[in-house]
Amino acid sequence: MSKDSLKAHDKFIRDQGIPFTLLSDPDTTMMTAYGAFGNKLLYGKTALGVIRSTVVVGPDGTVMKHWTKVAKADAHPAQVLDYLQKR
Numbered sequence: 211m212s213k214d215s216l217k218a219h220d221k222f223i224r225d226q227g228i229p230f231t232l233l234s235d236p237d238t239t240m241m242t243a244y245g246a247f248g249n250k251l252l253y254g255k256t257a258l259g260v261i262r263s264t265v266v267v268g269p270d271g272t273v274m275k276h277w278t279k280v281a282k283a284d285a286h287p288a289q290v291l292d293y294l295q296k297r
Contacts, residue, residue, distance in 0.1 A: 211232070211233035211234070211235050211240065211241060211246070212232070212233075212235070212241075212260065213234075213235060213236050213238060213241070213247075213260065214234060214236075215234060215236060216234045218234075219232040219233075219234055241260065244263070244265055244276075245261065245278055246260065246261050246262075246263045246265075247260055247261060248261060261278075261279065262279070262280040262283065263276070263277055263278050263279060263280055264276070264277040264280060264286065264290055265277075266290070266293065266294070274297070275293055277289070277290075
């Protein structure tokens with residue numbers, strides 16, 4: 211999920227060949243509820259913005275796993291995949 215528009219998501223899905231739906235939250239309501247939008251430290255200053263995190267939501271809508279802060283974006287997909295494969 212991101213603040214990007216549905217149009218931007220559609221283009222990104224097409225360009226990257228992503229086989230799943232991306233969610234758009236331009237007013238940040240849901241991202242704020244998940245702790246993925248708010249105050250963060252940016253270059254030594256507090257700023258309001260998107261906080262990189264990952265939430266795995268189960269088929270019944272419950273949160274199965276929540277990484278509240280993703281520090282190393284390049285290594286994170288492997289962590290998520292490992293978690294999902296062990297489920």
